[in-house]
Amino acid sequence: xxxTSLDVVDEKISAMGKALVDQRELYLGLLYPTEDYKVYGYVxxxxxxxxxVVDSSNTALxxxxxxxxxxxxxxxYTDVMCNPFYNPGDRIHSRAFDSMVTSMMIQVC
Amino acid sequence: MAxxxxxxxxxxxxxxxxxxxxxxxxxxxxKMSLSVLEGMGFRVGQxxxxxxxxxxxxxxxxxxxxxxxxxxxxxxxxxKQMDSLRTNHQGTYVLQDxxxxxxxxxxxxxxxxxxxxxFLAFTCGLLRGALSTLGIKSLVTASVAxxxxxxxxxxxxxT
Numbered sequence: 001x002x003x004t005s006l007d008v009v010d011e012k013i014s015a016m017g018k019a020l021v022d023q024r025e026l027y028l029g030l031l032y033p034t035e036d037y038k039v040y041g042y043v044x045x046x047x048x049x050x051x052x053v054v055d056s057s058n059t060a061l062x063x064x065x066x067x068x069x070x071x072x073x074x075x076x077y078t079d080v081m082c083n084p085f086y087n088p089g090d091r092i093h094s095r096a097f098d099s100m101v102t103s104m105m106i107q108v109c
Numbered sequence: 110m111a112x113x114x115x116x117x118x119x120x121x122x123x124x125x126x127x128x129x130x131x132x133x134x135x136x137x138x139x140k141m142s143l144s145v146l147e148g149m150g151f152r153v154g155q156x157x158x159x160x161x162x163x164x165x166x167x168x169x170x171x172x173x174x175x176x177x178x179x180x181x182x183x184x185x186x187x188x189k190q191m192d193s194l195r196t197n198h199q200g201t202y203v204l205q206d207x208x209x210x211x212x213x214x215x216x217x218x219x220x221x222x223x224x225x226x227x228f229l230a231f232t233c234g235l236l237r238g239a240l241s242t243l244g245i246k247s248l249v250t251a252s253v254a255x256x257x258x259x260x261x262x263x264x265x266x267x268t
Contacts, residue, residue: 044159044162044163045162045163045165045168045243046158046159046162046242046243046244047243047244074163075163077159078159078160078163081155081156081159081160081242082156082159082160084152088155088242
């Protein structure tokens with residue numbers, strides 16, 4: 001399911017490039033709703049894509065909460081990149097990153 | 110800001126250190142040290158390429174990315190913008206800095222021309238690393254005609 005949402009992300013990015021849209025925002029918004037889940041996308045300038053899958057029963061999540069979650073994800077990812085022991089492209093083993101993500105997920109549930 | 114001086118001193122020491130313990134003073138050893146410096150710059154450039162564009166809007170085309178390098182990256186690292194950017198619109202860009210901070214303390218003119226490449230290798234790597242995080246594979250070389258003016262040539266590798 002994440003793979004199909006990646007296709008939608010690619011579609012949105014290429015649409016952004018061709019159309020003369022002024023909005024060159026990083027946040028892509030709700031990608032598409034399925035029966036059980038909602039999927040949100042965010043792409044960085046370095047073409048790193050963040051995909052968030054949310055249970056549809058959780059209707060309390062607002063747009064700006066999702067935006068702030070993506071912003072926190074982006075910040076933590078940047079910190080991971082700046083770690084000299086991390087090689088870009090590897091799986092992320094950073095405990096700080098994991099704990100940030102877990103605390104975000106706990107906050108939402 | 111005092112930070113600029115800190116980086117300059119660190120960089121000078123890095124170059125001096127690599128050349129002080131030269132086991133192979135011939136051209137082979139020189140190339141090794143130059144590529145070590147370039148590799149260091151590459152990793153730093155990768156991290157900077159992630160952190161600096163964080164709040165900016167998405168880049169629409171290659172030229173935007175090069176302009177970002179000339180303005181934001183240069184200001185962040187050297188506290189000044191690149192003096193000129195030229196392109197042949199076919200994947201080659203020439204970035205010129207008329208008073209490159211890492212060379213300006215050495216000389217003004219032709220003295221130390223042979224030593225200049227050592228002080229440019231790290232910066233070439235920096236540019237290459239930042240470009241690679243932003244999705245562009247490139248080859249960066251530097252040339253000095255007379256200190257402290259230097260040109261960085263970026264050739265985009267088409268895959």
